[in-house]
Amino acid sequence: TEDGYQWYYEGRNGWWQYDDRTSQDIEEAFKKGEKSCSILVAGYVYVVDLEQLVQQRQNEPTRCRRVKRDLANIPKKGVAGLRIE
Ligand code: V3L
Numbered sequence: 328t329e330d331g332y333q334w335y336y337e338g339r340n341g342w343w344q345y346d347d348r349t350s351q352d353i354e355e356a357f358k359k360g361e362k363s364c365s366i367l368v369a370g371y372v373y374v375v376d377l378e379q380l381v382q383q384r385q386n387e388p389t390r391c392r393r394v395k396r397d398l399a400n401i402p403k404k405g406v407a408g409l410r411i412e
Contacts, residue, residue, distance in 0.1 A: 336382055337393040338404050346407040
């Protein structure tokens with residue numbers, strides 16, 4: 328986002344940055360004070376819970392990952408599953 332923050336979801340041993348569009352959508356919901364935000368990942372609806380800071384595939388509680396808002400320049404695994412090395 329413009330103030331240097333991005334949204335991340337948890338991987339096995341590090342954090343993945345959300346793709347830019349999704350990160351912007353989550354940030355917009357966050358700034359409006361919304362409790363959650365629905366996003367689309369590869370055709371599946373996921374709900375990002377902005378209070379618990381988790382994302383979960385809709386109706387599949389086992390598919391749950393932590394999420395965080397952090398600076399864009401932190402170490403990360405990559406963006407939306409695309410590794411950066
Ligand atoms: N954006 C992109 N892909 C996602 C997202 C998202 N917000 N959420 C889940 N997936 P689950 P390591 C991740 C993918 O939670 O080696 C990473 O992006 C998810 O991809 O059970 O463990 C990597 O591509 C997974 O493939 O619904 O760090 C991959 O895991 C699939 O949806 C491996 O990362 C099911 O996730």
